[in-house]
Amino acid sequence: MATRTVTIASSVGLHARPASLFVQAAGESGLDIEIGRPGEEAVDATSILGVMALGAKHGEEVVLTAEGEGADEALDALVTLLSRDLDAE
Amino acid sequence: MSNSTQNPRGIGVSPGAAVGPVVQVRAHVRPPEHEPAAADPVAEHARIKEVFESVARTLEERAAGADETAQQILTATALIARDKGLAKGVLKELNAGKGPTRAVTDAVGTYAAQFEALGGYFAERVTDLKDVRNRVVARLLGQEDPGVPEFHVPSVIVAHDLAPAETATLNPTLVRAIITEAGGRTSHTAILAAQMGIPAVVQLVGARDIPAGTIVAVDGDSGEVTIDPSPAYQQELVGKRERRRTALAGSSGPGRTADGYPVKLLANIGGVEDAQSAAAQDVEGVGLFRTEFVFLSRDTAPTLEEQTDIYTKVFQPFGSRRVVVRTLDAGADKPLAFADLGPEENPALGKRGLRLSALRPELLDTQLEALSKAAKATSAEVKVMAPMVATAEEAAWFARRVRENGLPSVGVMIEVPGAAMAARHVMAEVDFGSLGTNDLAQYTMAADRMEGALSDLLDPWQPAVLAVIGAACEGAKVAGKPMGVCGEAGGDPLLALVLAGLGVNSLSMAPSKVGIVRYALGLHTMAVCQGMATAALDARTATDAHDAVLALAHEDLAALL
Numbered sequence: 001m002a003t004r005t006v007t008i009a010s011s012v013g014l015h016a017r018p019a020s021l022f023v024q025a026a027g028e029s030g031l032d033i034e035i036g037r038p039g040e041e042a043v044d045a046t047s048i049l050g051v052m053a054l055g056a057k058h059g060e061e062v063v064l065t066a067e068g069e070g071a072d073e074a075l076d077a078l079v080t081l082l083s084r085d086l087d088a089e
Numbered sequence: 090m091s092n093s094t095q096n097p098r099g100i101g102v103s104p105g106a107a108v109g110p111v112v113q114v115r116a117h118v119r120p121p122e123h124e125p126a127a128a129d130p131v132a133e134h135a136r137i138k139e140v141f142e143s144v145a146r147t148l149e150e151r152a153a154g155a156d157e158t159a160q161q162i163l164t165a166t167a168l169i170a171r172d173k174g175l176a177k178g179v180l181k182e183l184n185a186g187k188g189p190t191r192a193v194t195d196a197v198g199t200y201a202a203q204f205e206a207l208g209g210y211f212a213e214r215v216t217d218l219k220d221v222r223n224r225v226v227a228r229l230l231g232q233e234d235p236g237v238p239e240f241h242v243p244s245v246i247v248a249h250d251l252a253p254a255e256t257a258t259l260n261p262t263l264v265r266a267i268i269t270e271a272g273g274r275t276s277h278t279a280i281l282a283a284q285m286g287i288p289a290v291v292q293l294v295g296a297r298d299i300p301a302g303t304i305v306a307v308d309g310d311s312g313e314v315t316i317d318p319s320p321a322y323q324q325e326l327v328g329k330r331e332r333r334r335t336a337l338a339g340s341s342g343p344g345r346t347a348d349g350y351p352v353k354l355l356a357n358i359g360g361v362e363d364a365q366s367a368a369a370q371d372v373e374g375v376g377l378f379r380t381e382f383v384f385l386s387r388d389t390a391p392t393l394e395e396q397t398d399i400y401t402k403v404f405q406p407f408g409s410r411r412v413v414v415r416t417l418d419a420g421a422d423k424p425l426a427f428a429d430l431g432p433e434e435n436p437a438l439g440k441r442g443l444r445l446s447a448l449r450p451e452l453l454d455t456q457l458e459a460l461s462k463a464a465k466a467t468s469a470e471v472k473v474m475a476p477m478v479a480t481a482e483e484a485a486w487f488a489r490r491v492r493e494n495g496l497p498s499v500g501v502m503i504e505v506p507g508a509a510m511a512a513r514h515v516m517a518e519v520d521f522g523s524l525g526t527n528d529l530a531q532y533t534m535a536a537d538r539m540e541g542a543l544s545d546l547l548d549p550w551q552p553a554v555l556a557v558i559g560a561a562c563e564g565a566k567v568a569g570k571p572m573g574v575c576g577e578a579g580g581d582p583l584l585a586l587v588l589a590g591l592g593v594n595s596l597s598m599a600p601s602k603v604g605i606v607r608y609a610l611g612l613h614t615m616a617v618c619q620g621m622a623t624a625a626l627d628a629r630t631a632t633d634a635h636d637a638v639l640a641l642a643h644e645d646l647a648a649l650l
Contacts, residue, residue, distance in 0.1 A: 015211065015214075017161060017165075019165075020164060020165045023168055043174075044173055046173060047172050047173050047174040047175075048168040049175055049218075050174045052211065052214065053203055053211075055207060055211075057388075
């Protein structure tokens with residue numbers, strides 16, 4: 001199982017446009033990916049409602065996990081995505 | 090004027106005339122009562138998931154043809170329709186013995202409740218959730234999607250009332266006119282239509298019964314809607330539109346009466362885009378810059394830097410022209426995630442406007458500092474005014490804070506009748522006043538602005554409302570301070586003359602209304618305006634007041650109304 005920890009760079013946190021982009025990217029990988037706060041229950045990273053309800057704010061750390069072939073590459077791509085201020089772009 | 094006497098008449102809220110086929114915005118359908126449980130929840134779930142998928146595809150198709158803002162909303166809404174968590178929730182409800190539409194409604198309801206509890210941005214997404222729900226429920230029942238159907242020829246949009254989310258997806262080049270059965274003079278539809286320069290009529294009884302595709306003629310001035318208009322009437326309307334265009338093309342520049350009394354013509358704006366479009370037009374500046382958009386739908390208060398940046402972008406396009414800024418006008422009806430003072434029994438009479446600023450002064454101080462910085466960074470003549478001021482003490486409190494921030498000109502909105510009656514004391518504390526006629530009518534007549542059925546009471550032609558406006562002008566004169574108007578009343582060309590006669594020396598309105606008001610002023614002397622004011626104040630009813638003033642109006646203006 002691949003795991004990454006990343007800090008949310010988006011100034012509005014992980015909702016609005018950033019959440020949409022993240023969920024779309026997670027869905028495109030075709031893998032089972034989860035996102036959650038460290039030590040807390042994770043949600044399906046391809047569920048926009050789940051991700052939004054997580055309410056991850058700017059500067060907060062989240063943990064991504066994935067299984068299967070290409071999990072590392074998929075997570076690296078998502079980490080890059082979350083490390084950018086998606087709302088400002 | 091028209092070719093038939095039985096034409097339905099609503100209230101014209103955005104001027105102009107248009108003819109086109111009707112597009113009916115469909116109301117949403119509710120789950121049937123006593124819906125039987127799904128016989129085979131798993132099979133039913135598969136069917137429902139297909140419907141969700143078909144809704145997602147529809148939304149994506151619409152996103153492809155929409156502008157950027159609408160595209161983002163629609164793409165995010167499509168993601169909601171494909172949400173796995175939501176699909177699981179539906180299965181859970183089906184297994185609990187619910188019928189398909191009830192299961193969908195309740196599964197969406199669970200998320201909606203969560204998001205509403207989170208407030209701010211999340212609460213707004215509830216609209217998107219409900220949009221998905223409404224489409225899925227309609228399709229499960231074999232009906233067409235609710236909301237605005239897709240259309241490709243310029244049309245007249247007819248709705249019970251238009252939700253902000255629905256108007257966001259309307260393509261302005263395809264909308265000839267808007268008609269609603271509900272709504273009022275100051276409803277979202279009315280303000281938006283005037284902003285876009287699209288003729289609009291609200292409060293039209295039976296509007297929803299006009300079959301889709303029927304050709305209608307809409308007169309956004311008189312409020313008259315003609316079904317299957319004769320070619321002669323269509324020509325008359327087109328003629329009126331042309332006369333208006335010709336008349337308006339011949340007048341430009343600052344507002345003046347025929348004998349040269351200046352009455353400044355200003356624009357109402359609510360954001361950076363508004364500022365850019367208004368600045369490009371023939372207006373003398375901004376009489377009302379609503380700053381709410383900077384604060385609403387946010388989890389935290391906007392920072393000094395963010396605000397300075399936004400205000401600078403708003404001021405810049407106006408060069409050295411005037412921009413009157415209204416400080417944050419929020420409260421129980423327009424709640425802020427970061428300054429929630431809890432629910433109130435009567436939000437319109439509660440801790441809103443300046444009252445909220447008094448309870449959370451740090452919000453106001455940051456806003457004033459940002460305004461001061463933006464004013465220094467640009468050459469606009471920036472003036473700042475407070476909403477919902479009731480007393481001279483409140484005016485003095487606000488004025489001190491504004492001046493401490495180095496802003497040279499401070500004013501108050503006069504929208505509370507108490508402040509109007511005590512205007513000479515209130516106005517003595519500040520540099521200018523601005524009558525918010527929408528709220529002033531609401532409070533004078535004790536009629537909720539949001540209540541479409543009370544539209545008659547909210548008519549700014551009500552002699553009592555005019556009397557309160559007159560008292561405020563009188564007080565301002567005693568204090569030696571200028572008084573303007575920034576409510577919808579200022580955009581009515583006849584009423585604008587009355588207001589000028591009452592002593593108002595600036596009028597702020599949707600930019601699309603400035604032309605006709607400038608033209609009206611230029612045809613009448615101050616003495617005639619004063620005569621109109623007297624006639625309106627002497628009238629017994631709102632209709633009498635309007636008719637009395639119309640009788641005194643120049644025939645060239647009357648021909649355009």
